[in-house]
Amino acid sequence: MSTSEPPTWPHCAHGADPAVDPVGCRGIHAPGYTACLAHLAGADRDAYLTSLTPGARIDHRGTTFTASLLTDLLNALSDPATGTARLGNAWFRSATFEGQATFRRVTFEGQAWFNSATFERDARFNSATFKGPAGFEGATFAGNVWFESAIFEGDALFESATFEGDKALFDRATFKSHAGFSQTTFRGQAEFSQATFKDSALFDEATFKVGSAGFGSATFEAATFENRAEFGLTTFEGIALFNSATFEGDAGFLMAIFMDIAGFLSATFEGDVLFMDATFKGNTWFDSATCKGDAWFKSTTFEAADQLGPMACAGRVVLSGTTFGGPVTLSFAVRRLECRRTRWSSTAEIRLRYATVDFAHAVFEYPLTIAAEPDPFVLNDGRQLAEDLFPGAYDPGVRMASLRGVDAAHLVLADLDLRQCLFTGTVHLDQIRLEGACTFNTAPPAVHWRRWPPVRFTERRVLAEEHHWRASQPGAVQGWVLGTGRAGPLQLAPVYRALRKAFEDGKHEPGAADFYYGEMEMRRHADDIPRSERGLLTAYWALSGYGLRASRALAWLGTAMLLTIILLMAFGLAQDTPKQTATGTVPAGGGKVTFEIDKDDPQNPTGNRFTSKRFEKALNVTLNSVVFRSSGQDLTTAGTYIEMTSRLTEPVLLGLAVLAIRNRVKR
Structure with a gap:
């Protein structure tokens, strides 16, 4: 509120000076008086306080309270039976608490409004109960603040509040309705350990700063968020601890910034958790974290994290568009891992169980290993990561869905199921390393x-x-x-x-x-x-399976030999073995005889051609032709051509069969 503008309520105006402060005191008139409670005369103040009863409605907007004045007010509202103050609707908007503000064990039975109030020293709301809405929007806490074990049955509104002290403690506090901390600033340690948020908890654009002593943290250890929890655009300049926290609804950390360690050890996310566009500048601890929905790290930046996990996720872990600035190990037991256009700037190892991995268009310049973990992950304390989210019917193996657009020059795959993997568009695929039992x-x-x-x-x-x-x-x-x-x-x-x-x-x-x-x-x-080349390849495929199917080549070899035997028996073998004859001429008066020896041409067979003797001869010719040998058998003209064809084709088929066997047994 501007010092030059009067408040909207009738105000005290004590100390007004037209030249310096034309408004003066902004405290609202005490009921029945023309001054605020702080500036009432002693007798009038006593009379007013005496008129109050436990549960009374009070309105002290803009009033300045000393520690003693606040004590007197709360004593006037104390219940004799319990010794604690009970307030009805209470307005402290723009009030100033110059001394320690102690509302310990106070019960606010109606609305409690501390909007734009200023607490110049410590403020204690330990074990206070707010049965109606509690508004602290825009409030300033200059000292330490205690809301330990406080109960907020209505909305708890801390939007744009500033906690400037070293501590803001909400340990074991219970928020039964909406809890709003949007745009809130914590300059020191903020602790919500074991706090319970039964409705939505919004910390959007909140800031957890490091105090003047160089230390600051946001602690939500063992806190329970029973509904939606939002930390979007929140900045954690110190350590942020959510260890053992339980998020029963969705948890959002969209565009959050973690300047130091981010701890989610043993955290439980029963809905989705969203870290989209978040930035982790320090290490991250997700050991033993469990997510029953999807875990979104889309477009998130991990500048120095050396590990992420081991954690279990019943849905998806989405790392698409995420950037890792240093060496990192990712360990997930998850149904599906999406790493589309994920970027690694250093070496990385991804160890998985139960997962189907989409690695399309991922970018990495250093060796990266994707491996299936055969046994449950072992945590730092020696315990195994619980896998209750994956009943026994689920296969713990890891399946690769896509490597499209990846430069595989530095990629190592170990023990992965590649049966459904898409490879087209992968660069330098010839340099990929496949280790262990990678199945296609x-x-x-x-x-x-x-x-x-x-x-x-x-x-x-x-x-x-x-x-x-x-x-x-x-x-x-x-x-x-x-x-x-x-x-x-x-x-x-x-x-x-x-x-x-x-x-x-x-x-x-x-x-x-x-x-x-x-x-x-x-x-x-x-x-x-070309069609001719395609025909040649078709023949190569049909005869021997491109030189890789020995059974096919041997079958053709056997067929060719059988056909050769049949043709030789039918047309190739002579009817009888030709006999040699000699004729002589005696020259006149010389007494000298000259013999000219000739051999008859083999005769084409007639009669029964398929006899055992002819089969034996045909088999001999055929077997010799397989190994490029001539049988020396007398053949007809047709038989000669049959043998020539056999000597050309059958050794080739035998060679293809030998080549195929060699290709299957070669190491």
């Missing part, structure tokens, strides 16, 4: 009778996006799973190629062979390659 999706097993001929997919590692693409094709066989991925063969081929190289660098040749198969499959189905 597989092709549908068994034979599928889509149409003739039946379709059978051999077991191999496949990407989730290949599942999505194949399932979206017309006439897709049962077993391929339709999903959100819309990548086609053109996008998937380089992904398979990069993962193949990553497996080869890790000396995992069988895994690399699966991804080579996937790469060739995508090339075969891509629309950007």
Whole structure:
């Protein structure tokens, strides 16, 4: 209130001076008098105090109280049976308490208004009871303040109040209705330990400052918030402790600033907790914290925190847009972890249980590890993190949902389920490190009778996006799973190629062979390659599964050999073994004989061609042709060409079978 403007109530005006202070004393007239209680003559004051009874309505707006005057007023309102003062509606708006203001064990049976009041020394409201609304908006507490074990049955309004002393103690206080501390300033230690907030608790834009002694803290240890708790835009310049606090409703810390340690050890959030756009400049303690809803850290900044957790969350932990300024370890038992566009400026380790992880477009310049924790997390005191939020039916494994847009050059994945992971758009995927038992999706097993001929997919590692693409094709066989991925063969081929190289660098040749198969499959189905090349790839696939399916190559080899045997028996073997003949000519008078030896041409077979003897000969020719040897058997002209074809094709098929076996057993 401006010193030059008179109050809205009839005021005392004691000491008014037109030149210096035209308003004078702003205390409201005492009932029946023309002066305020502070400036009543002795007899009039005694008469007024004598007229008061316990539970009486009082109005002392703007009045200045000394310690003795306040004591006299409260004694006049004391109940003889209990020895404590009882006030009805009480107005102390803009009042000034020059000495210690002691309202200990006082009961305010109606409204209690201390708006814009000034407490120049300590103020004690220990065990006070406010049965109606209590208003301290804009009040100034220059000394220490005690509201320990106070009970606020109506609204408790402290908006824009200033606590300038070293201590503001609300330990074990009970707020049964709305508690408003918005834009409140605490310049020293603020303690709400074991306090109970049964309705909404708003600390929006409150400030917890460090006092002149260099110390200040906000303590809500073991406090209970039975409804919504809001700390939006609040600044904690000292240590902020919410250890063992219970938030039965939602808890909001939107745009809050924690300048020092932020402690939430063993805190319980039964609803959602929101730290969106908050800033943690010091360490954070969330060890053994439990959240039954979602934990939002979206766009939050952790400048120096070296760990976050271990904590358990039944819903989601959202770290999207969050920034970590230093080395940090994140430990969560959570259903889903979202790290879209999260930024790490140093090394980091993320250890998880039960989680599905969305890591799309995350940014990190140093090694980052995402690992599944096989056993429950162990806390610093040796206890295991409670996992009551996850019944036994839940799989403690960790599933990766997306790595799109990530630069995987420094990424390490350990013991993760990658069956549903989306990889397209990942940069430097060939440099990713896969440790432990990282599992991928597989092709549908068994034979599928889509149409003739039946379709059978051999077991191999496949990407989730290949599942999505194949399932979206017309006439897709049962077993391929339709999903959100819309990548086609053109996008998937380089992904398979990069993962193949990553497996080869890790000396995992069988895994690399699966991804080579996937790469060739995508090339075969891509629309950007020439038809001739596609035909060549199709033949390569059909004959040997790109040199990776030994059974297929051996089957073709057996078929080729059987066909060769049948053709040789039918057309290739001569009817009989040709006999050598000799003819001689005796020159006239010389007595000399010259013999010319010739061999008849093999004759085409007639009669029964499929005899055991002919089978033996055909088998001999065929087996020799497999290893590039000539059998020396007399063949017809057709048989010669059959043997030549056999010697060309069958060794190739044998080589493909050997190559496939080698690719499956190579370390």
